[in-house]
Amino acid sequence: MLCIAACESKVKKPVTNVNLFSDSVVVDIYDLADRRDTEALLAYLDHDNAEYRRLSAEAFGSVKDTMAIPKLGILLNDDHAEVRKAAAYALGQSYDSSAVRLLVQALSGEDSVMVKNQMLEALGKVVTQPQIELLYKRPIEDEIKEGLAWGLYRAGLRSVYDGVTTEWAINLLDSANTYLTRLGAAHYLARIKGLDLKKYQKEIIDALTRDQSVNVRMALASALKNLNSKAVIELLSKEIIGDNDYRVKVNSLKALYNYEYEEIKVALYNALTDKNVNVAITAADIIYEKADSSDEIYITEAALKATNWRVKAILLGSALKITNSKSEIFRQIKEQYESSKNPYFKAALLTSLSDYLKGYDFIITKTFAAEHPAIATAGTEALVSLRMQPSFPEELKPAFADIFKQAMETGDIAMVAITSNLLSDTTYHFKEEYDSIDFLYTAKSKLSLPKDNEALQVLNKTIAYFEGKDDIPVTVNEFNHPIDWDLIKTIPQNQKVLVKTDKGDITMRLLVNEAPGSVANFVQLAKSGYFNGKNFHRVVPNFVVQGGCNRGDGYGGENYSIRSELANLRYQEGSVGMASAGKDTEGTQWFITHSPTPHLDGRYTIFAQVTDGMDVVHQVEVGTVIQSVEVLGDKQK
Template sequence: MKTKVGADQRVRPSPYGGWLGRHGFGGRNVWGGRHVWGGRHVGRPLLVIALCASAASAQTRLAILQAEDRRAPTANDVGALRSGAHSPDPQTRRLAIRALGRLERAAVITDIVPGLRHELPEIRSESANAIAQAARNADRRAVDSAQTSLAARLKAEADSDVRAALCEAIGRLPYTAAEQIEDAERALVDMAGRAGTVTDRLGVAKAFEALARTAQKIGPLSDDAAALLRRLVTPASGEASSGSRVRRLALEALVTANGVDSATLTAAAHDPDAQARRIAMRAAAAPNHPQTAADRTVLSGGLDDPAAMVRLEALRGNRSCDRTIAAAADRDVHVALAALDQLARCGSSADAISLLEHAVDDLSDAGSLREWHRAAHALVALASAAAERGAAKLPQFTGSSIWQLRMYAARAAAALTDRVALEKLATTDADDNVREAAVEGLTRVAAHDADAVYVSELTRSGYQVVRAAALALEGTPNADAAAPALREALQRLVAEGHDNSHDARAAIEKTLAGVGADRRVGPAAGRTRARAATDGPGRTEGPTRGSAPTVRTKPTETDLSAEDLRRLASPRARIAIRGVGTFELALFTSEAPATVLRFAHLAESGYYDGLTFHRVVPNFVIQGGSPGANEYIGDASYMRDEVGLWPHVRGAVGISTRGHDTGDAQIFIDLVDNPRLDHVYTVFAQVLNGIDVVDRILEGDVIDRIDIIP
């Protein structure tokens, strides 16, 4: 840090510098001073300082946090945040600037812009980030104004952390025209020419990663931008380790822009960083260009890479059944399961069919907590590769005592177009996750011939199966029978008053509207309302399978209190996974106070004990903490988003959502860097140790307990 301030003014630096900026893990001044992270002591967190100042200052800052938590629905709330953004106290000012940005209202950008000139670099960085966040839904005029302010400050800025934040903000503005993209490119290319540090290059690379995604809808990146990114992919002298995030982000941008040439691909495939090699495998397997000899060479080498994440990505691009058969014996279970999945297209290979049959027949350990996966994946693959043999194996799975095996049996039955098996699972199974899979299969196999089944499923308690049944009835020719059942289900869900039934309610309302039926169910129906899912990239590709967001029509009471914020100012969480091991998190109370407090309160109450990680997507995320072991059932009340500067790097911990402010206490952990999730999904923690335990987690693994360590 170039600017030193007194202990009562110390604020957390930008995440671009320090160990996170160089390596993608760790950081400075993130949590309490008695702990060590990344080999150095870190300073007292923002909230400790904020709440231990004078009583008046502490009360003002708490009021800002509470107004943000309510999403500032009143003029008084907005006024309090605007006043705080001009406060002479740096802590108050930073909290208020961040809160204004999180409102995502273009009208407040003018209150944030003066922060770009503040004497403290931390506040300038926060202001840059807040401007981009506030502009997220802005019109072109507001976006142009924001870009002008950010670019002007970038030319004058002396601090590398702030320059990185300014670059990223410029790169992620919601551009809608080619001229805007060109202006952003010029500012970033100019900055790259002046970049003297890894932090500068990180900011440029991060900006282009976001800009490339926006440019996809408008036009290609310029030749100058592509050439710059190719240079950034090559390790600079002495930066083989320290510049790894720069190379990953630059390569991500090139993959998005379809700008990876053979030389760049070959260099990236031999990068010392495993994540860079993983992205190289993805580039070689990209579906938007014919696979070349160079691509095949890279993918072949990737199948033998020492890192499982690289082998997995190479396997996804592999087209050889023989290599896929070999990968089914991989020492990493996630690679082996992916290989079994891919054998579905190897029906002409006798060896592949034999391997799948052997895996399906070997149920000796399938009753164990962590031993059912091979048989389940093999059954679904066999159903596609050799239908008759798959059909012969199906009954031993539909009658299994393990619900996950029955769920996979429903997926296999759909591949086999076995309507009888699907109807039986949909109407008699004890588990609603199995019923959901069966209803989804019936939708493809029988369409509206199975409407009677869908109508019967509307009475179930699981939101996931009610949603699936309502969607299956969309466009039904049997409206007279379906509409009363749909209205009754909607009335029941509205009466329950749970935020997280929104997806089921939205599906019912959509189907009722499609058949011209009355959707009114009484005055309670207005508890939540849907709006279009236009929140930018990642919402439908992130740690849920997505649906329209929800906006509250009635604000909820805040859980934030000064006492809890002091008690949990620098906490850790220890998570024990049954039969796997334990890992620890650093919780970011200063970055996401409402999220940390909700998570901590639930953990301390035992809410998570015995729940599972129900969704495992290798080389993406693991997701868990649902009482129903699915994506549609979580804590009854939604929590708001608290997106910030901390990126979705490997080991970051976020809150799963299905739209803006729809977190229901399900958590996810990034298995790799996922930059497209930045500024969309809250990051409230980072894995401190035990990332190898996280890597070993399988679908259905049980959370024994979560201990909060203040």
């Protein structure tokens, strides 16, 4: 092999601002990947040029065709470490257990630390439960603990784990290990369902209080969610009221969700007054789910005093659930609705009525007369929530069935998608409510691929259920939007864009080499002014802020789709990704992450990275206006 582990860190590539696509062969490789042309792309795995082999191997991480597995397995023995690493990544992306043998065999003879780490992580994506020992039953030198941590995490996401993997994760939290090792271990403990962590409470608490990385600490806060302990409650409560990063506070609150309300409500009350609105929103959400009538006075007063509209709406909904004076709270909600000009506040107020059956007339009226899609979408969701109540009155079922039929007949993508999910749920026996399902086909006639993929997925499922069929039509977006290579060739690899919002400016560096199709799409939209005046329509505390929807409710897009480009990248703080309704359904919507979100790795395209203005990203709220997106000129790079 040309390069051994000891020399890898010393190899430096020449610094240049020219992207990869001045090379016509590179363009061909990426274009074949974009077109999902497996047969033609396979030929490049045999190319004499190592860089072409690397690029074509990594491309199969997006194409995900199992036909490539045998040839990718051969590349695990390539002379070039970067090629072997790309092949390992692509094999992991196959999520096919036939790749296990290839990876295990290659691992035994691999001398590159970089490649070993990649192979271990890839192995975590493909091992089955009986094979889990293949991850850790080998000598684990310090240099490959990072790969072990992420291999354990990837396997655990698929519910492939055992007691030994959990013990390894605990040991990998040791401060002597690298940041990425500790981060992978912390996310294993935080995200894997069903773990019994009781005997590791001390180790997790110790790591949470001492780790120097806020990213590790916030993950460890989440890991404490299933430990029913006073010590944990006290620690998380301190994290919430302390002068900590708001993201640790948010995760601490979410961890407390599983505890008894009486034990955590003081922490929730404190969080409601936090200077960071994401903390207050998280606390309000938990109060909505868990509060009881003993808190009626406090929550009602907190709702009326709340200055943030989102917190106010959530608390009004909470008060409505627990108060005996429901008519008065309902009056307050209606009054707030009528006096507000903020469509997102109005939408949130309709959501606050999701448990109040007597408010259905108001919800129906506002839903079908909505002046903004976000209001209609929230209203439809509220009506569905009401219908799903276990005690829903028999006498109202025909009326609600007619309401949902009307919603379907509008052809509105959000109404169709939300209503279809309810109608196909066998729990509610909607088959018995309709003499004809012509209205479903009427709704379908108003939808089309690729724009309405998300709604068509669930509508086809609903039609199949009503007709008693097991086969559901596949809703796949055919190739319809080739990459504009002429445009791509003009974009430097360090190209930046400036996103101006009414909260401040955000600068992002486009990853043109890693995601040319997504970058070309974004640049075209930005230069046309597409994003100007639109809103960030979705904000999930310590997760993402999302924009680019032409409706403003998350269901919008244009009549085309682009391909998923799943380069070997990790979602970190400020990663910019493409939203989708499944593989190869991306369009105009994009999001920015608040913190590392590794469960998105290899599943959602990363096409940019925030370089300046993360403080603004952390302030973005639902409704924040994107004033403009400017592709910066050479002088500003």
